[in-house]
Amino acid sequence: MPDEEKxxxxxxRSKLVSNSNYEKKIRIAILGGFTLNGLEETMRVKCxxxxxxxxxxxxxxxxxxxEILDEKSHLYKFSPDITFLIIDCRNVFGELFxxxxxxxxxxxxxxxxxxxxxxxxxxxxxxxxxKSKLVLSNFSIxxxxxxxxxxxxxxxxxxxxxxxxxxxIKIGLRLESKIFIYDLNSFVTKFGEDNVFSYxxxxxxxxxxxxxxxxxxxxxxxxxxTAVLGLSKKCIVxxxxxxxxxxxxxxxGFEGIKLGDDPVGRxxxxxxxxxxxxxxxxxxxxxxxxxxFDDAIQVIKEHPNMVLKEDxxxxxxxxxxxxxxxxxxxxxxxxxxxxxxxxxDDDPVNIEYVRxxxxxxxxxxxxxxxxxxxxRHLQSISSLFNVLKITDEDKARNKMxxxxxxxxxxxxxxxxxxxxLKQLNISVNIKNADGFTIPRISQxxxxxxxxxxxxxxxQEEDIRKFSQxxxxxxxxxxxxxxxxxxxxxxxxIINKDNEQQWTIDTFLLSCRVIGRGAEDGIxxxxxxxxxxxxxxxxxxxYIKTKKNxxxxxxxxxxxxxxxxxxxxxxxxxxxxxPEYLVMS
Amino acid sequence: MTxxxxxxxxxxMNIPIEKISDISGPDSIPEWDSFNMFVLxxxxxxxxxxxxxxxxxxxxxxxxxxxxxxEVV
Numbered sequence: 001m002p003d004e005e006k007x008x009x010x011x012x013r014s015k016l017v018s019n020s021n022y023e024k025k026i027r028i029a030i031l032g033g034f035t036l037n038g039l040e041e042t043m044r045v046k047c048x049x050x051x052x053x054x055x056x057x058x059x060x061x062x063x064x065x066x067e068i069l070d071e072k073s074h075l076y077k078f079s080p081d082i083t084f085l086i087i088d089c090r091n092v093f094g095e096l097f098x099x100x101x102x103x104x105x106x107x108x109x110x111x112x113x114x115x116x117x118x119x120x121x122x123x124x125x126x127x128x129x130x131k132s133k134l135v136l137s138n139f140s141i142x143x144x145x146x147x148x149x150x151x152x153x154x155x156x157x158x159x160x161x162x163x164x165x166x167x168x169i170k171i172g173l174r175l176e177s178k179i180f181i182y183d184l185n186s187f188v189t190k191f192g193e194d195n196v197f198s199y200x201x202x203x204x205x206x207x208x209x210x211x212x213x214x215x216x217x218x219x220x221x222x223x224x225x226t227a228v229l230g231l232s233k234k235c236i237v238x239x240x241x242x243x244x245x246x247x248x249x250x251x252x253g254f255e256g257i258k259l260g261d262d263p264v265g266r267x268x269x270x271x272x273x274x275x276x277x278x279x280x281x282x283x284x285x286x287x288x289x290x291x292x293f294d295d296a297i298q299v300i301k302e303h304p305n306m307v308l309k310e311d312x313x314x315x316x317x318x319x320x321x322x323x324x325x326x327x328x329x330x331x332x333x334x335x336x337x338x339x340x341x342x343x344x345d346d347d348p349v350n351i352e353y354v355r356x357x358x359x360x361x362x363x364x365x366x367x368x369x370x371x372x373x374x375x376r377h378l379q380s381i382s383s384l385f386n387v388l389k390i391t392d393e394d395k396a397r398n399k400m401x402x403x404x405x406x407x408x409x410x411x412x413x414x415x416x417x418x419x420x421l422k423q424l425n426i427s428v429n430i431k432n433a434d435g436f437t438i439p440r441i442s443q444x445x446x447x448x449x450x451x452x453x454x455x456x457x458x459q460e461e462d463i464r465k466f467s468q469x470x471x472x473x474x475x476x477x478x479x480x481x482x483x484x485x486x487x488x489x490x491x492x493i494i495n496k497d498n499e500q501q502w503t504i505d506t507f508l509l510s511c512r513v514i515g516r517g518a519e520d521g522i523x524x525x526x527x528x529x530x531x532x533x534x535x536x537x538x539x540x541x542y543i544k545t546k547k548n549x550x551x552x553x554x555x556x557x558x559x560x561x562x563x564x565x566x567x568x569x570x571x572x573x574x575x576x577x578p579e580y581l582v583m584s
Numbered sequence: 585m586t587x588x589x590x591x592x593x594x595x596x597m598n599i600p601i602e603k604i605s606d607i608s609g610p611d612s613i614p615e616w617d618s619f620n621m622f623v624l625x626x627x628x629x630x631x632x633x634x635x636x637x638x639x640x641x642x643x644x645x646x647x648x649x650x651x652x653x654x655e656v657v
Contacts, residue, residue: 006627007623007626007627008595008596008623008624008627009595011596011598011620011623012595012596012598015598037619038619038623200636200638200641201622201626203638204622204638204641204642205618205619205622207622210626211622211623211626212626212630
């Protein structure tokens with residue numbers, strides 16, 4: 001990962017950021033307990049790099065309390081999508097930060113409890129009074145203590161106070177769907193307290209995160225911006241030689257590659273462990289490598305130090321074909337857009353080739369120094385995968401894609417689509433929006449691009465509101481077949497316009513279940529329900545995007561008639577229900 | 585070193601290098617506000633591996649002051 005650019009470079013580039021009319025838009029507010037000049041400029045440049053149109057608001061110096069408490073404040077007038085509240089111990093402790101032992105242990109406990117409650121209330125107030133998400137920094141634990149080596153013996157000492165503050169805030173806010181804690185303490189640990197906090201900058205201008213590190217901070221905060229906008233990557237496509245192991249298997253042979261018991265080999269084992277951990281949280285892995293298939297697959301299947309097994313890869317392309325052709329095949333087979341892919345390769349030529357021809361793919365070159373191929377290096381990669389919430393579906397994703405591979409194999413065996421679908425024993429279980437399903441429903445609206453008729457993006461709190469609104473129906477579909485459970489992979493939202501007419505606000509299906517008739521089954525279910533409720537017509541829209549072509553003919557094929565912008569279905573009309581589906 | 589110092593000033597203040605001399609300061613460079621001056625200071629310190637004391641920092645008024653305050657530059 002290249003070092004961050006200098007702050008001055010961002011400051012200058014921020015003047016050139018035109019208010020481009022990008023599709024993705026975000027309004028960012030920054031509230032600071034100290035000087036954070038440069039952060040806003042850097043965020044705008046970083047948004048522009050990712051083709052996000054960004055509008056910002058920076059509160060007055062140390063005005064965060066008033067801004068949050070006053071309903072008429074500039075903050076609320078600005079109406080941000082996301083608010084970053086960055087404060088530190090000096091804001092909360094005041095002079096007590098410097099002489100904490102002027103209080104007794106009991107008083108210190110009491111003090112932390114009071115301050116924790118204040119911060120928790122402040123955070124809850126902000127999200128209650130606005131539609132903004134809040135990212136609140138936690139507190140960095142200083143290395144210094146006035147009592148020196150006795151700090152670790154002291155009952156509820158200074159460091160305990162801060163740890164306890166962090167823990168209280170985490171516990172008090174962790175179930176708030178719109179509030180996220182940014183781990184500023186880890187940021188300071190990563191870059192070092194002496195670097196991040198410069199007394200000169202502090203005394204000079206109350207700068208408490210030194211200017212050199214503002215771009216790094218902006219980088220970490222961008223993880224929230226991309227997650228809110230649903231721009232997270234889904235899959236890492238890997239090269240093999242000198243990426244998953246050291247050396248070239250075709251030349252060095254099965255026993256000659258470096259993977260395991262030597263310094264270089266250990267670095268690759270570590271890297272594979274890091275990839276495995278990502279895979280377990282739901283990031284897909286795939287291979288795109290120029291090798292003799294037999295040589296490479298032998299290593300994957302039989303090498304004693306291979307951490308990643310064949311089953312960890314959702315898609316494998318080991319051949320001498322063009323890397324771009326492989327890449328498109330991987331994207332097709334996994335049903336994910338090229339912009340959901342990160343490509344990792346050691347060869348700068350390959351990286352450049354992919355970057356220039358498929359710029360939507362994030363191409364990352366393995367460092368020439370093997371020491372860099374580890375979790376710290378990977379942290380920059382893994383930030384690309386940030387999502388606001390990891391759901392159970394995420395954790396089970398790899399298994400589902402494996403099942404998908406087996407389905408594809410069955411399809412090739414059976415040949416006829418209808419017969420294939422019959423053999424799959426598909427069942428569709430329609431579920432209500434509730435505490436368990438709401439996070440996933442929101443996630444699907446944020447992430448689904450292809451079979452998505454309107455591509456309306458909804459946050460968790462939107463879905464929660466809709467589900468409580470008697471004028472709307474919010475449902476999701478859990479889809480199963482004989483190879484396994486796909487989990488919640490379909491969503492529909494209906495507006496009951498009046499007693500006669502319903503409008504389908506949202507209808508989407510996750511890419512991994514497209515083309516198996518579940519979409520028709522769910523639409524039948526909607527029409528039948530409308531009939532039962534005495535509704536005479538159901539309307540739907542198809543809002544074209546760059547990616548939702550798979551859904552283009554959905555209404556027409558089902559028998560809807562186009563009238564103006566809407567597709568209309570008269571519920572008296574007959575329709576064909578897929579017989580092989582079990583609906584419940 | 586003169587050229588390098590001017591290069592840094594030019595890059596940070598985003599002005600052509602020809603417009604910079606030792607007497608350049610907030611009067612001749614409109615971008616030279618207290619924040620940008622501090623950004624400049626931080627980058628000069630890093631680039632040349634020098635450290636300005638707090639008092640020295642407060643005394644800097646021109647590009648030339650950066651040179652005078654640091655033997656290296």
